Amino acid sequence: MQTRELGRTGQYVSALGLGCMSMASDYAYGPSDAGEAVATLHRALDLGVTLWDTADVYGFGANEELLRQVLVPNRKSIFLATKFGFVADGAGGTRLDVRPERIAAACDASLQRLGIDTIDLYYAHRIDPAVPVEEMVGAMAALVQAGKVRYLGLSEASAASLRRAEATHPIAALQSEYSLFTRDVEADVLPACHELGVSLVAFSPLGRGLLTTAGPQLAAQDLRRSMPRFSEELADANAPLVASLRAVATEKGISVAQLALAWLLAKDEHLIPIPGTKRLRYLEENAAAANVRLTAVDQHRIATLLAAHPVVGARYNEGGLKLVNR
């Protein structure tokens, strides 16, 4: 696996990370099997896919606990990223709480569940307009000083918030949704990351599965049911784009997932996609995308298809969009 520098930290991580969100929470992306998830983590280690992405809210701690089994005995080989910010709302859902006074406790709880002393990359899961970015990042910086965290990150932050954060403490990575399906970061977030030397970590790089296999036939508890693009009508409306991209991939002898990941990898030398899977075969397919090169002709064909088939429908429902800091 090739490596990429995380921002301008001098720290190199796998060019493709592993999104672990659905590994231990049936309500994320359908039923998960702990045995296959653990086998997938071991295979990721073999393949050099060592940037692992989780969050305290995934499975309300269960996801970090699952990772612990493979992380602890292989600590030096894994670059572990987790996040704080979403807490249980008492009614089965979540609410955002990034107040500075609770960040140290959130970090300690993650460290305990993960079974480690230091988190490599610690993200604020969202920006809360009611909490000054400087105060939130100040509390995160105290964790770096205490040796509990190595690098800081933000998720779904605007370019303006990133600049304010960066003025408080160096930010290594900004995590945001970015894929052939969701390209709004291209307007100002990606240019700001490039200018400031911050890695854009592209989450949901496969459109949460819409580019590959997922459609409206989701399990009852699958969280994508709340997302407009997974409705039957919008999935149908976007199907021609998916079919056209698949045709380009087939001609190149690769899968559409590999095409989507190679397209992202070519966007910026510090950009790191983190495809999510709980399955060994998808992990292997995705890891191989690091070796795919898109020619200028491929890039032109893809750009033409994107222009011809604008994606229909929002990526989040209204509540989810309100939490995006843009």
Ligand SMILES: NC(=O)c1ccc[n+]([C@@H]2O[C@H](COP(=O)([O-])OP(=O)(O)OC[C@H]3O[C@@H](n4cnc5c(N)ncnc54)[C@H](OP(=O)(O)O)[C@@H]3O)[C@@H](O)[C@H]2O)c1
């Ligand atoms: N910061 C944030 O707010 C935020 C939000 C969302 C996600 N994330 C992070 O980003 C990671 C990745 O995003 P994501 O999981 O939302 O979306 P994604 O990577 O775009 O897509 C994941 C979906 O695609 C399927 N898949 C993966 N590889 C495939 C392949 N080669 N062929 C066919 N299908 C494939 C997965 O199936 P299986 O589930 O069956 O394996 C899953 O349904 C997450 O795991 C999480 O760590 C962060």
